[in-house]
Amino acid sequence: MFKPHHASYLIALSNALIAMPVVSVAAEKTIEEIFVSADFRSRSDLETATSVTVMTEAEIESRAAQHFEELANAIPNVNYSSGSNRARFFQIRGIGERSQFVAPINPSVGFLVDNVDFSGAATIATMLDVEQIEVMRGPQGTRYGANALAGLINVKTYDPEDEFAAELKIGAAQYNTETLQAMVTGPLSDSVSGRLAVGRHQSDGYYENVFLDSKRNNAQDELSIRSKLRAEMSDTWTLDFSLSHVDIDNGYDAFTLDNSRTTLSDEPGRDQQSSVAFAVDSKWELERFDLELILGLADSDMEYSYDEDWTFAGIHPDGYSSTDSYNRNRETQSLELRVISNDSSRLFNDSTQWLFGLYTLSSDEALKREYTFASSDFFSDFAFDTTAFFFQMDTELSERVTLEKGFRVERRETAYTDSEQLAFTPDEILWGGRVAVKYSISGATMAYASIARGYKAGGFNTDGTLDADLRQFGEEFLIEYEIGVKSRLLKDTLHLKAAVFHDDRRDQQVKSSTGKFRENGSTEFIDYIGNAAAGTNNGVEFEAVWYPTDSLSLTSNFGLLDATFDSFINSENQDLAGRDQAHAPSYMAHVAANYSKGQWSASVSIDAKDAFYFSDSHDVQSEAYEILNTNLSYSGENWQLSLWGRNLTDRDYAVRGFFFGAFGNDPRKGYAPEPYVQFGEPRVVGISYEMQL
Numbered sequence: 044m045f046k047p048h049h050a051s052y053l054i055a056l057s058n059a060l061i062a063m064p065v066v067s068v069a070a071e072k073t074i075e076e077i078f079v080s081a082d083f084r085s086r087s088d089l090e091t092a093t094s095v096t097v098m099t100e101a102e103i104e105s106r107a108a109q110h111f112e113e114l115a116n117a118i119p120n121v122n123y124s125s126g127s128n129r130a131r132f133f134q135i136r137g138i139g140e141r142s143q144f145v146a147p148i149n150p151s152v153g154f155l156v157d158n159v160d161f162s163g164a165a166t167i168a169t170m171l172d173v174e175q176i177e178v179m180r181g182p183q184g185t186r187y188g189a190n191a192l193a194g195l196i197n198v199k200t201y202d203p204e205d206e207f208a209a210e211l212k213i214g215a216a217q218y219n220t221e222t223l224q225a226m227v228t229g230p231l232s233d234s235v236s237g238r239l240a241v242g243r244h245q246s247d248g249y250y251e252n253v254f255l256d257s258k259r260n261n262a263q264d265e266l267s268i269r270s271k272l273r274a275e276m277s278d279t280w281t282l283d284f285s286l287s288h289v290d291i292d293n294g295y296d297a298f299t300l301d302n303s304r305t306t307l308s309d310e311p312g313r314d315q316q317s318s319v320a321f322a323v324d325s326k327w328e329l330e331r332f333d334l335e336l337i338l339g340l341a342d343s344d345m346e347y348s349y350d351e352d353w354t355f356a357g358i359h360p361d362g363y364s365s366t367d368s369y370n371r372n373r374e375t376q377s378l379e380l381r382v383i384s385n386d387s388s389r390l391f392n393d394s395t396q397w398l399f400g401l402y403t404l405s406s407d408e409a410l411k412r413e414y415t416f417a418s419s420d421f422f423s424d425f426a427f428d429t430t431a432f433f434f435q436m437d438t439e440l441s442e443r444v445t446l447e448k449g450f451r452v453e454r455r456e457t458a459y460t461d462s463e464q465l466a467f468t469p470d471e472i473l474w475g476g477r478v479a480v481k482y483s484i485s486g487a488t489m490a491y492a493s494i495a496r497g498y499k500a501g502g503f504n505t506d507g508t509l510d511a512d513l514r515q516f517g518e519e520f521l522i523e524y525e526i527g528v529k530s531r532l533l534k535d536t537l538h539l540k541a542a543v544f545h546d547d548r549r550d551q552q553v554k555s556s557t558g559k560f561r562e563n564g565s566t567e568f569i570d571y572i573g574n575a576a577a578g579t580n581n582g583v584e585f586e587a588v589w590y591p592t593d594s595l596s597l598t599s600n601f602g603l604l605d606a607t608f609d610s611f612i613n614s615e616n617q618d619l620a621g622r623d624q625a626h627a628p629s630y631m632a633h634v635a636a637n638y639s640k641g642q643w644s645a646s647v648s649i650d651a652k653d654a655f656y657f658s659d660s661h662d663v664q665s666e667a668y669e670i671l672n673t674n675l676s677y678s679g680e681n682w683q684l685s686l687w688g689r690n691l692t693d694r695d696y697a698v699r700g701f702f703f704g705a706f707g708n709d710p711r712k713g714y715a716p717e718p719y720v721q722f723g724e725p726r727v728v729g730i731s732y733e734m735q736l
Contacts, residue, residue, distance in 0.1 A: 182497020
């Protein structure tokens with residue numbers, strides 16, 4: 044649980060905030076209402092009967108964030124795993140994948156960017172022209188189905204505007220970091236408006252390779268292009284188009300034999316993803332109902348490669364040299380049709396809103412693996428087609444009580460083949476749903492209680508050296524119970540949100556690993572996925588935003604999590620019953636203060652996170668840590684200059700860790716087993732300039 048001595052910075056800032064001499068009744072500035080677009084109906088986050096965090100552009104800019112991973116620490120019970128240059132996998136309430144190698148995966152956390160599915164491929168989650176990020180915690184079985192067992196992360200970029208506007212942003216920071224962004228928007232005709240944003244972020248990265256005498260082997264080179272069109276086809280028909288291209292061409296050279304930031308690799312890898320995405324959102328407001336048709340297409344080329352031995356040839360007579368490379372092409376197509384009630388088609392004496400719809404998702408992923416110790420390259424093709432039907436009804440039982448009911452059923456057909464002559468063609472029928480009761484305590488406070496069933500498709504392991512009983516695994520599902528309250532207080536200058544949840548996980552899919560000796564005496568690290576018997580995830584989430592004065596805003600949130608195995612025997616034959624699940628810290632906390640005076644503004648924030656296990660196959664843990672961030676800005680009539688810093692105390696914190704139980708990786712130590720970790724971002728201080736044209 045929460046350990047105060049691990050969060051000294053957090054407590055110090057909290058005490059300072061409490062001690063500030065402010066008078067709340069004098070405040071005139073109210074908190075702007077935020078709407079959640081990821082749900083079927085856009086509604087205020089304070090009226091949404093689920094635990095949801097919305098991060099706006101202002102919060103993104105206060106941290107000078109270029110990627111979603113730089114924001115995750117500020118969101119309750121959201122963690123991420125690295126083992127790459129940019130985070131690709133995220134965990135919500137202790138649930139979510141941590142890596143992918145040969146075997147296909149079915150994501151536990153849905154990830155959408157402007158209605159396009161990037162679940163399990165969030166390397167491209169750059170923050171160019173992002174209006175807000177919505178994190179819906181808990182199973183989204185009705186809204187999104189099998190890819191949202193743990194929750195949904197929705198990234199929404201800005202829509203076109205009816206009046207001309209343009210922006211230019213430039214930035215520079217340590218580690219030769221350079222950022223350049225430009226945006227233009229405005230009307231193209233009486234009925235059509237457009238928006239175009241282009242940005243590039245470059246950095247040397249935070250590791251130095253002393254063998255190759257280079258500081259750029261873990262470098263970042265990230266190009267983002269986003270464009271949108273909005274066409275008012277008639278008084279009742281609106282068309283929204285979006286087209287984007289994100290090219291992430293990053294290096295990957297981050298693990299070291301001495302757990303430092305100094306690498307010895309002679310063949311550094313890459314963490315690359317190039318994606319083109321297209322989406323159409325067509326809305327009709329008809330006489331008896333509304334109709335919405337959403338199309339999403341994406342084509343992604345991804346490379347994940349690394350120097351397996353982390354060293355150079357000749358470091359030791361007993362050393363070996365090896366590289367491993369995974370090249371994937373993934374194509375996805377989704378189509379969703381929603382029929383939505385309007386004021387003229389409500390049911391049961393106008394008490395009930397309804398909607399129903401159909402959804403299809405097709406994905407085809409081709410893999411080529413190039414591995415030093417393989418006799419030939421490995422090829423596979425993994426494809427699945429999902430067809431789903433869903434409905435939701437929201438009934439006002441009284442002036443104060445609303446009952447929400449949702450259900451989704453989907454069929455998934457899967458086909459897998461590879462160059463090792465393996466083939467799988469499983470079909471599954473999956474279902475989930477949610478029932479929630481909302482109670483309006485007053486016009487400013489809403490309480491809710493919900494029961495939800497989330498699900499995740501089964502799958503298979505493709506490593507030919509695995510035993511037959513490890514090849515396939517089944518569906519995972521969970522039942523979640525959640526109660527919460529959301530309030531507007533002090534003349535809408537204080538917003539509070541709190542939730543308590545209990546998850547019963549069944550047939551839990553967990554990542555395990557084992558080591559096997561090759562014929563030449565070296566060793567191979569093998570990952571596979573299997574079903575554990577059960578797990579239990581309990582927790583609390585709290586968020587508060589307060590404007591005590593026009594000039595000062597205070598933000599605080601925390602998440603408490605107790606995520607344990609009820610029963611699980613891992614690949615090392617260890618009984619993990621009662622042990623914490625991987626990447627499930629028992630607490631996360633975030634506090635921030637923003638103050639403005641005239642043309643000056645300043646912000647300071649602290650993120651705190653407890654220790655957590657890196658894997659279910661070993662006992663290596665991170666350390667608890669706190670990260671301090673600041674931003675100081677001066678604004679003119681149409682420009683702003685900012686000095687910002689992240690991780691100002693230069694805290695070393697681990698974002699991925701391994702323990703090679705059957706073997707180590709250092710030939711100088713006789714390959715003795717030992718833990719290895721990858722560090723997150725060190726202290727980075729930068730300056731940025733923004734101009735509106």
